[in-house]
Structure formats: C-alpha cells, structure tokens
Amino acid sequence: MTALKYTDNAIFLQGEILIDSVGPLISALEGFLRTHRDSELTIDLSGVPRIDSAGVALLDETLERAQAKGISVQYIHAREVVTKTLAAFSTKGLGTSAPPASISFFERAGGAAYGAARDLLDLLYLVADTLYFAAVGLVRRTGIRKGEFINQSILIGMNAFPIVALIAFLIGFILALQSAAQLRQFGASIFVADLVSISMTREMGPIMTAIVFAGRSGSSIASEIATMVVTEETDALKSMALNPVRYIVVPKFYAITLTMPLLTVLSMLIGIFGAMVIGYTYLDIGIAPFYRQVVDALVFRDIITGLVKSIVFAWIIVITGAYYGFRVKGGAEGVGKATTAAVVASVFLVILADSILGLIFYFGRGFKF
Amino acid sequence: MTTHEQTSPVVEVRNLTSGYDDKQILYDVSMTAPYHQITAILGSSGCGKTTLLKHLIRLYRPWSGSIELFGNEIITMDEPEFNAQLLKVGVLFQNGALLNSITVAENVAIPLSQHTQLPKNIINRLVKMKLRLVNLENAADLLPSELSGGMRKRAALARAIALDPPLLFCDEPSAGLDPAKAESLDRLILSLRSELGITVVVVSHAVPSILRIADRVVFMDDGRILFTGTLHEARTAELQAVDEFFAKGISQE
Numbered sequence: 001m002t003a004l005k006y007t008d009n010a011i012f013l014q015g016e017i018l019i020d021s022v023g024p025l026i027s028a029l030e031g032f033l034r035t036h037r038d039s040e041l042t043i044d045l046s047g048v049p050r051i052d053s054a055g056v057a058l059l060d061e062t063l064e065r066a067q068a069k070g071i072s073v074q075y076i077h078a079r080e081v082v083t084k085t086l087a088a089f090s091t092k093g094l095g096t097s098a099p100p101a102s103i104s105f106f107e108r109a110g111g112a113a114y115g116a117a118r119d120l121l122d123l124l125y126l127v128a129d130t131l132y133f134a135a136v137g138l139v140r141r142t143g144i145r146k147g148e149f150i151n152q153s154i155l156i157g158m159n160a161f162p163i164v165a166l167i168a169f170l171i172g173f174i175l176a177l178q179s180a181a182q183l184r185q186f187g188a189s190i191f192v193a194d195l196v197s198i199s200m201t202r203e204m205g206p207i208m209t210a211i212v213f214a215g216r217s218g219s220s221i222a223s224e225i226a227t228m229v230v231t232e233e234t235d236a237l238k239s240m241a242l243n244p245v246r247y248i249v250v251p252k253f254y255a256i257t258l259t260m261p262l263l264t265v266l267s268m269l270i271g272i273f274g275a276m277v278i279g280y281t282y283l284d285i286g287i288a289p290f291y292r293q294v295v296d297a298l299v300f301r302d303i304i305t306g307l308v309k310s311i312v313f314a315w316i317i318v319i320t321g322a323y324y325g326f327r328v329k330g331g332a333e334g335v336g337k338a339t340t341a342a343v344v345a346s347v348f349l350v351i352l353a354d355s356i357l358g359l360i361f362y363f364g365r366g367f368k369f
Numbered sequence: 370m371t372t373h374e375q376t377s378p379v380v381e382v383r384n385l386t387s388g389y390d391d392k393q394i395l396y397d398v399s400m401t402a403p404y405h406q407i408t409a410i411l412g413s414s415g416c417g418k419t420t421l422l423k424h425l426i427r428l429y430r431p432w433s434g435s436i437e438l439f440g441n442e443i444i445t446m447d448e449p450e451f452n453a454q455l456l457k458v459g460v461l462f463q464n465g466a467l468l469n470s471i472t473v474a475e476n477v478a479i480p481l482s483q484h485t486q487l488p489k490n491i492i493n494r495l496v497k498m499k500l501r502l503v504n505l506e507n508a509a510d511l512l513p514s515e516l517s518g519g520m521r522k523r524a525a526l527a528r529a530i531a532l533d534p535p536l537l538f539c540d541e542p543s544a545g546l547d548p549a550k551a552e553s554l555d556r557l558i559l560s561l562r563s564e565l566g567i568t569v570v571v572v573s574h575a576v577p578s579i580l581r582i583a584d585r586v587v588f589m590d591d592g593r594i595l596f597t598g599t600l601h602e603a604r605t606a607e608l609q610a611v612d613e614f615f616a617k618g619i620s621q622e
Contacts, residue, residue: 043523121595143483146482227469228468231464231466231469232462232463232464233464233466233467233468233469235423235428235462235466236460236462236466236467236468236525238426238428239426239428239458239460239462240455240460240479240480240483240484241451241452241453241455241484242479265421266450
C-alpha cells in the first residue's frame with residue numbers, strides 16, 4: 001500500500017508503487033491536483049523503494065494531467081532503482097490516443113451502399129463467369145480440373161443421399177401424421193396422400209434437399225475455396241494461366257446441377273413413402289389405394305416445378321459458396337466466417353427463390369404444359 | 370539469343386505506383402531485370418517487394434505506370450495474350466502454394482496436362498525429371514501435407530519449371546527454412562540459372578541467401594526504390610539503408 005502525505009506544495013509518497021496500489025493512488029493524486037492552487041508541485045519519491053511499469057504510467061499520467069492544468073510537476077529524491085525504472089518505462093510523449101472521430105450516419109450509410117454495390121458487381125461477375133465457363137466446358141474440356149466432376153458428384157451428391165433420404169422420410173412421415181389428425185375428423189383420411197404428395201413434390205422435397213445441400217455442400221465449397229485463397233493456391237492457379245472459377249467452380253457446378261435434382265426426386269418419393277407408412281399403420285389405408293390416390297393427385301406440373309426449383313436452388317448454393325469463398329479476408333478465422341456466411345446466405349436465398357418461384361408458378365398456373 | 374535478349378531486359382518496370390483502397394504501397398517504382406541473371410528485390414519486411422512481384426504477374430493492377438515482360442507491355446494486354454505470356458513464367462510462392470488435395474506428382478503435372486497436348490507417359494516422365502532436378506524423386510506420390518516445408522518449396526519449384534519457362538519468380542524462397550535447407554535451395558536456383566539459362570527474379574530479405582545468389586539487386590524501402598545495380602555496387606555504394614540492411618542480415622547468421 002502506498003501512503004500519501006502532503007504539505008501545501010509537496011506530496012510525499014511512501015511505500016512501493018505497484019500495479020495493485022495504483023488504483024487508490026490515482027484518485028488521491030487526482031483529488032490533490034484539483035485543489036492545488038500553486039503553479040508548481042513537487043512529488044517526493046524518497047519513501048518509494050520500488051516501482052513497476054503501472055507505477056511509471058501513473059506518474060507520467062499525473063505529470064501530463066498537471067501540465068494540462070498549468071501546474072508544473074517535479075519528481076524529486078527518487079532512489080536509483082526507481083530512477084532506472086522510470087527511464088526504462090517512460091511513456092512521456094506517447095500520449096493517450098484521441099478517440100477516433102465518429103463517422104456520421106450519412107457517411108456510414110453511403111459507405112455501406114457503395115460497398116454493397118461493389119459486392120453485387122463482384123457477384124454478377126462470378127455468376128457470369130460460372131455460367132459462361134460451364135457452358136463452354138460442355139464442348140471444350142480445357143482449363144477444368146480433370147476427373148473432378150466425378151469426384152465432386154460423389155462428394156456433393158452421392159454422399160448426401162443417406163441424410164437426404166432420412167430427412168425426406170421423416171418429413172413425409174410427420175406431415176402425414178400431423179395432417180391425419182385433422183383430416184380424420186372429417187373422414188377424409190385418404191386425402192393425406194394428396195396432401196403429402198403435393199407438398200413433397202412442389203415444396204418440401206426441393207426445399208429440404210436444398211437446405212441439406214446448403215449445409216453440406218455450400219459450406220464445403222466455401223471453406224475449400226476460402227482455404228485455397230488464404231494459402232495462395234488460387235494465386236498459383238492464376239500464375240499458371242488457369243482461371244480459378246473455371247478450374248475449381250465449374251466441376252462443382254456440373255456436379256450439383258446433376259445430383260441435386262436427382263436427389264430431390266428421390267426425396268419426393270421417399271417422403272411419399274413415409275406418408276404411406278403412416279397411412280398403412282395408423283390410418284388403415286392400404287398400399288394400393290394410397291398409391292392410386294397419389295397418382296391421381298399429382299400432375300406432371302407438380303414434379304416439373306419441383307425439379308425447376310431444385311436446379312435453381314443448386315445454382316444458388318454453388319454460386320453463393322464460391323462467392324463467399326473467393327472474398328475471404330484473413331486466415332483461419334476468415335475461412336470460418338466465409339463458411340458461415342455462405343450457409344446462412346444460401347438458406348436465405350433458397351427460401352427467397354422458393355417464394356418467388358412459387359408466385360411465378362401460381363400465377364402462371366393457367367399455362368398448360 | 371534472340372535480338373530482344375541482346376538489347377533489352379526481360380522485366381522492365383517504369384514508374385509503377387500502386388496500392389489498395391486508400392493505402393499507397395508502391396511509389397514510382399522503376400526497375401529492370403536482365404536476361405540470364407539473378408536479380409534480387411530486397412528490403413525489410415513491409416517494404417512492398419512481394420507486392421511488386423505480384424504486380425509482375427498481374428495478380429494486382431497498378432494505379433499507374435508500365436510493366437513489360439519479354440518486351441511486351443502486360444498491364445493492358447487482353448487475357449488470352451497474357452495467359453500465353455504466363456506460360457513463359459514460373460512462379461514459386463512463399464509457402465509453395467501446392468494444391469493440397471492432390472499428390473506432388475499431380476501438382477507438377479498441372480501445367481503440362483492443362484497447357485500441352487503431350488501424352489500421359491511423356492508427362493509422367495517430365496514430372497519425374499523435374500522432381501529429380503529438385504531432389505524429390507521419392508516424394509512423387511505424397512500429398513503436400515506429408516512434406517516438410519523445405520520439400521514443399523522444392524515441389525513447388527518443380528511445378529514452376531514444369532514448362533521450362535525462361536523466367537522464374539521466387540517469393541522469399543528461403544523463408545521458414547533452416548540455414549542448411551536454405552543453402553541447398555539457393556544452390557538449386559543457381560544451377561537453374563547456370564545450367565538451364567533461366568532468368569530469376571527473387572524477392573527476399575534473407576541476406577545470406579542474397580549474397581549467395583544475386584547478380585543484381587534492387588533495394589526497396591517503404592515502397593520506393595533506393596538502389597539498383599550489381600551486388601558489388603550495392604555493397605560499396607555507401608547508402609546507409611543498404612549498408613544497415615546487409616549488416617543486420619549478416620550478424621543474424
């Protein structure tokens with residue numbers, strides 16, 4: 001503990017000034033400075049055997065504060081070890097940094113808008129490049145990573161099958177179960193088949209499959225590309241006259257365009273099967289009547305709209321993953337952020353697209369195909 | 370030698386000024402690198418030398434100035450033409466920048482399989498040849514993650530010279546290597562110059578390495594060129610920043 005004695009124009013400090021004792025000392029010195037009338041002040045350090053960096057900071061701060069008030073402070077009679085420490089840790093002239101000038105609301109809004117415009121432009125470039133190279137790549141195989149289409153189809157598509165199947169089955173199952181409880185009351189249990197098959201084909205199949213893909217493939221695409229950017233692998237590709245979009249993204253684009261619609265169709269079927277299980281066990285609907293009801297309820301259009309949605313969702317997922325991957329900033333933390341952003345954005349955009357497509361298909365329902 | 374080689378440098382930078390967003394990094398940088406010599410771009414960390422190198426392969430676009438490779442201005446070149454130029458340039462990145470999901474041999478084969486019509490067996494032979502040049506014959510089927518830092522750099526060097534480029538850029542080749550490995554990598558670079566006639570531009574702040582390999586030096590400080598000339602001229606020029614750089618570098622050996 002440091003003791004403070006004072007006379008009219010001098011303060012005598014006694015005891016070690018270490019990090020623990022600085023706190024109380026600050027308020028004491030401050031109080032003293034406030035009431036001090038003279039333009040000079042001496043602080044006697046002869047009673048201080050030891051001081052650490054916190055103590056030095058305190059003394060320097062006191063000196064500068066006093067100077068600001070027009071009081072000139074002198075430290076006197078410091079022991080040799082204290083003088084050495086004062087010299088070693090001196091913070092004189094460093095000053096505390098002024099708080100950064102606050103940015104006005106309009107500046108921030110303008111900056112955000114400008115940044116968003118630039119980001120949108122980058123996204124459009126990526127979309128254009130991806131679609132262009134994907135189209136060109138159908139006829140010319142140069143610049144695309146060899147063997148990668150099969151590899152990615154397995155990783156993105158085939159390996160997703162178990163979880164897509166499980167989720168589809170459960171969704172069909174739950175939809176049937178929940179709707180059965182209501183429909184039963186009207187003796188309309190058989191319409192569970194209609195309800196589930198139309199929901200699975202038009203909405204649940206595409207959406208659930210897309211969300212699984214967004215979580216699995218969206219994140220893996222983003223993290224793979226982000227890691228490649230961080231380790232300069234994309235720079236290396238560019239230095240070998242290879243376009244990273246063409247080399248890395250296009251195989252994934254092909255793979256997801258092929259596998260996601262396939263898995264969506266499978267999820268539709270499995271979902272309907274899940275409902276069939278409920279129908280058979282809980283609603284006493286035989287397999288054949290259930291099947292007939294499904295076939296009657298569905299029109300070609302339901303499945304086509306589901307497939308169109310799944311292709312649009314597939315493209316959204318691969319491009320969003322690539323977009324956040326390429327824009328990564330920083331090291332490992334940046335890769336994590338890019339991955340999270342990709343998944344969140346993919347899910348959001350998929351649902352947004354689902355709404356828009358739903359409206360388009362609804363208002364175009366007179367159009368026969 | 371072609372007539373261009375006899376009269377002009379392979380790399381010529383004139384008044385390059387650049388940066389990103391609001392921050393300027395290069396201030397009116399001009400330099401040349403002559404054919405068949407090893408030119409070292411030196412300076413302390415943060416002086417802009419890696420940024421300059423990345424401009425030379427058009428990974429960054431400058432605010433103003435001109436860059437010529439093989440006598441051709443590259444900043445305004447369209448992409449197919451520039452890609453053709455890139456095939457004459459090999460780049461060794463600081464951490465190798467090998468593709469981590471494929472083997473060493475597959476990495477070295479990328480330029481060969483993408484840019485030539487050579488059959489597979491010839492490509493395999495070429496890959497083994499380049500790996501032998503860098504003493505990595507036995508690592509052909511390993512993944513980059515299974516290699517040490519020094520081996521990764523050598524594998525990346527093998528990839529950089531896959532197409533026999535007349536020009537090689539190296540970004541901090543000895544960074545992260547112990548003195549023995551750094552020396553053997555330097556000897557490799559020297560042999561590329563003497564046996565294959567490759568022109569090398571090295572970015573480095575490792576003085577022992579520079580003293581071993583550089584013919585010419587370009588000394589940078591804070592984004593500006595302080596000195597260009599031969600290594601001997603640099604050491605006798607009595608420029609304080611240059612002398613300090615060499616003195617500190619040697620004393621750390």
